[in-house]
Amino acid sequence: MNAPDRRAAVSPEQAREEDRALLRRYHGADDTTAREELIERHLPLVRSLARRYSGRGESLEDIEQVGAIGLIKAIDRFDLSRDVSLATYATPNIVGEIKRHFRDKGWAIRVPRALQELNASMSGAIERLTGRLGRSPSIAEIADELKTTPEEVLEAMEVGSAYSTVSLSSGPGGEDELDPLETIGGEDHEFERSEHRAALEPALDRLAPREREILRMRFEEGLPQTQIASRVGLSQMHVSRLIRKSLQVMREELLR
Amino acid sequence: MTQLNERIELEAPLSGDFQAVIRLIIGGIAERVDFAFEEIDDLQLAVERLLAEVGQAGSVALSFEVGEGRIRTRVGPLPERALAALRDGDQRPGVLTLRRILQTVVDSFGVEQVDEGQIVVRLEKLKGMP
Numbered sequence: 056m057n058a059p060d061r062r063a064a065v066s067p068e069q070a071r072e073e074d075r076a077l078l079r080r081y082h083g084a085d086d087t088t089a090r091e092e093l094i095e096r097h098l099p100l101v102r103s104l105a106r107r108y109s110g111r112g113e114s115l116e117d118i119e120q121v122g123a124i125g126l127i128k129a130i131d132r133f134d135l136s137r138d139v140s141l142a143t144y145a146t147p148n149i150v151g152e153i154k155r156h157f158r159d160k161g162w163a164i165r166v167p168r169a170l171q172e173l174n175a176s177m178s179g180a181i182e183r184l185t186g187r188l189g190r191s192p193s194i195a196e197i198a199d200e201l202k203t204t205p206e207e208v209l210e211a212m213e214v215g216s217a218y219s220t221v222s223l224s225s226g227p228g229g230e231d232e233l234d235p236l237e238t239i240g241g242e243d244h245e246f247e248r249s250e251h252r253a254a255l256e257p258a259l260d261r262l263a264p265r266e267r268e269i270l271r272m273r274f275e276e277g278l279p280q281t282q283i284a285s286r287v288g289l290s291q292m293h294v295s296r297l298i299r300k301s302l303q304v305m306r307e308e309l310l311r
Numbered sequence: 312m313t314q315l316n317e318r319i320e321l322e323a324p325l326s327g328d329f330q331a332v333i334r335l336i337i338g339g340i341a342e343r344v345d346f347a348f349e350e351i352d353d354l355q356l357a358v359e360r361l362l363a364e365v366g367q368a369g370s371v372a373l374s375f376e377v378g379e380g381r382i383r384t385r386v387g388p389l390p391e392r393a394l395a396a397l398r399d400g401d402q403r404p405g406v407l408t409l410r411r412i413l414q415t416v417v418d419s420f421g422v423e424q425v426d427e428g429q430i431v432v433r434l435e436k437l438k439g440m441p
Contacts, residue, residue: 193346194346
């Protein structure tokens with residue numbers, strides 16, 4: 056039974072109490088299974104909010120993934136002393152994360168809609184083909200899957216590479232925000248001080264923990280994008296964009 | 312060793328507006344040798360990072376030699392200061408150098424020519440390598 060069905064069987068008050076019990080287990084006893092259950096219980100809320108932003112050149116799946124990050128942040132930051140439901144608290148976090156995602160991509164006003172749509176459908180096609188083939192698909196295979204030409208796929212790829220630099224000045228997205236991926240894999244201290252490359256440190260600090268972790272996986276562990284995507288729960292195209300953007304952010308920081 | 316038998320040459324402005332064009336051309340060439348999506352992305356990233364060392368003034372020459380399942384890319388002339396970034400072999404965790412980026416995304420690379428303070432960088436990318 057999925058989450059909506061289960062929650063439909065209980066009253067809102069009961070659901071809220073169940074949420075608070077799970078939050079107490081997570082925040083009080085560091086019970087990560089409680090955290091996972093909370094995420095699962097509120098994914099229908101993420102899906103519902105994500106649907107409002109569909110049709111803007113990004114696949115619904117990608118928007119849901121971004122929204123899920125907002126949900127996780129809300130769970131992690133929830134203050135049990137406040138008399139507010141998790142759903143109420145999480146909603147602006149989820150919407151904020153989605154809006155920030157669109158703002159950072161900054162492409163909606165300058166990319167032809169047909170290319171945006173092709174780009175949006177590419178993400179899912181790549182995931183399907185990677186699963187089916189057991190490897191990263193070729194452009195011809197993606198084109199075949201989407202019933203289009205390789206040239207159009209290449210153009211749509213380029214659309215995906217287009218991002219604004221808004222995020223460069225807006226920092227890692229919230230001064231005291233916790234990023235859920237802070238808990239995945241290596242710690243930030245792996246990017247330790249280096250007398251030769253000391254200038255890199257502020258550059259890395261400009262990145263959100265998620266981006267730092269993705270760079271670590273790609274360039275220290277040497278993981279391919281497909282594996283990174285699987286680990287962090289994003290699409291391969293999204294991982295590719297984040298790597299590009301992060302390296303550009305670091306470069307610009309070094310040149311300041 | 313597979314022969315490289317097709318050659319494409321390009322001179323492009325370094326301004327940001329043309330970086331997208333360069334990526335698109337790399338994608339088109341790599342598609343012809345059936346590179347996977349991720350391999351194309353790697354090669355584009357390698358060139359993009361090299362060009363970031365040059366700045367946005369002037370132009371740069373790129374050449375692509377294409378053989379079965381492989382592309383040899385030459386990028387240059389680049390200022391000699393790029394050489395320092397390429398030679399920086401700091402492998403400590405958390406130190407992300409241009410050298411490390413290239414080591415990750417292409418199969419091999421090297422400085423092919425040093426002349427009057429300028430260098431040409433050669434990148435080799437093979438299809439289907441881990």
